[in-house]
Amino acid sequence: MSEIAAAVKGNGKSLKELDRAVVRFAGDSGDGMQLTGEQFTTESAWAGNDVATLPNFPAEIRAPAGTLFGVSSFQLQFGSQRVYTPGDRLDCLVAMNPAALKVHLRDLKPGGLLIVNTPAFDKRNLDKAGYAANPLDDVTLGERYRLHKVDMSGLTHEAIKDLPLNAKEKDRTKNFFALGLVSWIYTRPLEPTLEWIQKKFAKNRDVAAANARVLKAGHAYGETAEIFSEHYTVEAAEMTPGLYRAMTGNRALAWGLLAAAQRSKLPLVYGAYPITPASDILHELALHKRFRVRTVQAEDEIAAVTAAIGASFGGAIGVTGSSGPGIALKGEAIGLAVMAELPLVVFDIQRGGPSTGLPTKTEQADLMQALYGRNSESPVVVLAPATPGDCFYVAYEAVRIAAKYMVPVLVLSDGFLANGSEPWLIPDPDTLPAIDVEFRTEPEGFFPYLRDPATLSRPWVRPGTPALEHRIGGIEKQDVTGNISYDPENHDHMVRTRAEKVRRVAQEIPPITINGPATGDVLVVGWGSTYGAITAAVERAQSAGRSVASVHLRHLNPLPPDLGHVLREFRRVLVPEINSGQLVRVLRAEYLVDAVGFNRVRGLPLASDEIHDAIIQLLGSHA
Template sequence: MSKLQVKGETKYLFKRDKMWWVKIAVPKPLRGVLGHDLRKSLHTHDLEEAREARWEVAEELRAIIENAHNEQESKSADQDSEMAEIEVAPPLETAGAQQVNEYIVEVVSDSGEGAQKCGQILGLVSGKMGNGVWTVEIIPAEIQPPARERQGASGIRVRMGSKVVTNMGNEADMVVAFNEQVLYSRIGNGAYKKGTVVLLENMWAEDPEEKIREQYKDALADFSAQGLIVHELPIQKECLKLVPDPRKGKNMFVLGMLCRIFARDTETAKNEIAKIFKKKSDKVIKINHDLFDAGYAFAQENLDYAFAISTAEEDRMESPIVINGNTAAGLGVMAAGIELVAMYPITPATSASHYLAEDFHLTGGFVHQAEDEIAAIGFAIGASYAGKTACTITSGPGMALKTEMIGLAVMAEIPLVIIDVQRGGPSTGLPTKVEQGDLLASLYGAAGDAPKIVIAATTISECFHFVVMARKLAESFRTPVIMLTDANLATGVQPIERPDVTDEWFAPPLDQSAWDKEVAPYNWDETSGLSERPIPGMRGGEYILTGLAHNRNSKIAYDSASNQEGMNMRSRKLAALGATMKPPEIHGDPTGDLLIVGWGSTLGAIEEAVDLARAQGKKVSSVHLRFLSPLEPGLKKIFSGFKKVMTIEINYSDDLKSPLITAENRRYSQLALVLRAHTLMDIDCWSMVPGHPLQPGTIGKVIEANLTETEGAAACSA
């Protein structure tokens, strides 16, 4: 790497009469116009000041050269420029690269250094090249946590594969770290293994603070002792050649490096960079392109790592789009023909509304940012009541605030779509991190009996399609529908098949035809609990909706029979929906030693672990539930085909090995509790709340442990 040291700390600078100047060489063809070089005084004696100021001036002088060049070029057709500063993107090189089926790379940095943006583009480019991709963000809770703090680690993991990738995978193969401290937080999360390649920023070795130099030195020894393969890279130094403050821009240098390492298409990457900065000046785009190119060239010259990830033709999608789960939900809202989203900012749900704020107008919709969570759902309920089924998007604490309103929507049978992007709880909990902790609150979190439909998306694709389904269910069953997703799906980016939206997905036009006065506003059908609703504007349908117990005519129920009937009818709707549903598909054989039951975003990880275990001859299968209320039918029958049935979830349960915990007092994970009550079977659970998605490897160990346990055990009995 000796080449890197050539350019000293006085790049562009020279001194005359104790004053510092900037000098830039003029390319040969332009010397007739501009002379040998361009110079400008920085009006300072101080070298440090000159170093600071030189970049802007150099940029200015370069612009003059650029202009002259353009002029000359337009005059003559002669393309043979010898300009020293013109950068040409290196051609795509895959020769000599190691073929791999999949690769996991992470970029970790202090918050604000743009690691996520870097990984997002890498993921996007990989998706566009036909690879399977899953990205997951590592987000600190604060916007600007102190630098070099372990808890402040901000970053991203990109898992690229030949085939469809459905989850974050196990330990990473490579990590680019902007400092050694943030790496510790990932090591603490078990993100790496022996042999993981660490590309580490080396500027800390020469930090003015001794403490930092010491920390860096200690960490290097420590990482090596842990079996990590560390390469120290002068990323900062390289970036300084192009920008005065590499805190902004280093990420693009690293992106260039990674694009070289994984032979990614540089044109696509540069287009994505341009898209990000489209609201800024061309100058900003150019400097980021330059950083990208510099990173690419750096990796080419200095790094021996080169991988090629082939694409499996059979997995190639016809017409893929690359999105995250929150954008998918936003697009789903549009495809469902929903016209109004009422929301209040809450992590990790808000980005769905951010997306809608950009594009909702394309389908005639409006995002209402309400004064609080309660007002947000109230506003949506108002629009829904008036015939325009609306949506509110929130996360756990917001759900807690909306509880009374959800109860009202159940009681008064108002169609409504509620999207809960789950995060860690209780209370403010883990704002940026994943948990499947809102299941019981969604099912039962209300005063009295408030039956409603609860569904959970398991993939990014379902984040889209389930909104369309949710609106239809909400209107057909005259009820709120809660759609659960989580922080893992919200920020996970994956290529999915482009939905072929038809107008049948849209909400039907507003019905304003006359209502038969003889038909009650809650004309409950005894067998299904269903009834049609009058919509304001319908002549003859006038009624007063009330959150009080009411009879078929929406008159306040002062008698016990009316209250009982209303309760029966609202509950019956769930049974009616359940009667139309099919049992869930079993992933694997219909009988065996162990059945894993999951729900939500763990689908990919669970199935990957089950596939691996099955490939090793283990008799394990899995079932993943999409409908939590009503539950999908036939569960008891499916469960009885296995010696042991257990759920795997990202929420809390007591560990039987913990002090005081017994089989009797053990608190089960949420789905397990529901299934135990539903089937009266002894369903076990394994759950944890690590704040990150479950990995197939972790699940594999759980499978292993439970298979050993069940050996020789009797079938799980009712």
């Protein structure tokens, strides 16, 4: 995709202008590849590019060094135009060892830039990676790719030989050599990384000095060594003017909650049990006690959700977060919140499953669990953010809806959004919609299940309010009075009422935004983290003159009221998902449309190329 826009001269070396590039750093899980990738992301954002990232690491904290399953990687795409995905095929691969080369080489485009750390290609590492012979000795590798063999370890040690660090400590800085080198290749500024090093290692000056020196050594190596005959620059992207920051999905969820707590003037209780990839939300919130956010690291997933429900009963914002396996454990308690009609926000950071599955890989296969994964008729509101930055707005919206309708709201993020990062236009918090919480204090005419005619919401009463003492619970209630009732007709009425209350949340949904024409041949419908891949694929088809549009759903229950109408304006409907066909079933059942799925469940984001192919295929099959 990295089309060469122009070639210009720069200090004796050619400088090519690209409109985008996809780079992946890969090495052992102890090689610091995540850090290298994150810093390269920051540098790219500083340079004014739009960025999308894909961290990918093994579930084991320190998998055995040199093994295939111990490989950790960080991929990013940066560009001078909107970048929707971390990219499908690589323009540049940095492989710190043979295992990284073996796992990732297949994704490098022919002619792509391949940088390898030669000393790591010793007998031991080659054996562990399953190479019979050193692949660097194979001449076809150099013919197929622009191969650069660099003695990163040796050059790193040479650059800092006079510093009082031991060999292991010195070796650990070699990722900064790789970062410096790639920064030079793509004309990234080193300043943000140098500043970061000073801050991060303020307490250990030698380590700070070593990292900074090695970073510069890598940069200088690119500039002066004969082997690099060209380097690249990517112009700043056309982005909405304003103040930006890098944002990951998990941090955005946490900050969205902080914004909601401040706006509603309520304390927030976040109950969580450590689980990948949701734990960072707990870590982030624990830093912000000033917002009256109280975090409980609970004894288990059930305690995490029930603590949140107890907090809601007390008049605070109760929130819990987990991943699929934890959400399964929380099911009964979410049902209690449905029955007690208390506000509750539940984050599900989806990962590969079932069971433990692929803890560090992404998936979208919890949609059915979110919609139906509880006993009996147990409707909840389900929302899904589309990008890391969007998580901020969705978290805020979840609190707003939960409080207004006295209902649980599930938010379906995933591992890709959680750890992925994008440049994010910082909003003015005053422009967010109000969260008006009115606790009932008037005893006259009070009943626990008296309903607001517009929302069907029951009154929220803080314990401590005189003359409003009442009891609620998980047993079926008589409507209005809230007294225990086993009456058959009342149960039927309450089942319908709880469903209708959730349906009325549709009042909150704005008209659907269609990316493309309002009528045509193919409509691509997506939800969640596939937004970037779908948008890139659709825009590519559109620019080739195809009659294709896309719609990305943020509200999965209830669905937007105008969705049925929009679907019927297209001849075919394509639903790409990282599951075996969940939303597509809902759409077929709900609207009786002959929607077809595009489904890959590999623990990876969908690639825009494959979605594009699916669109073309569907167009062809109809033509």
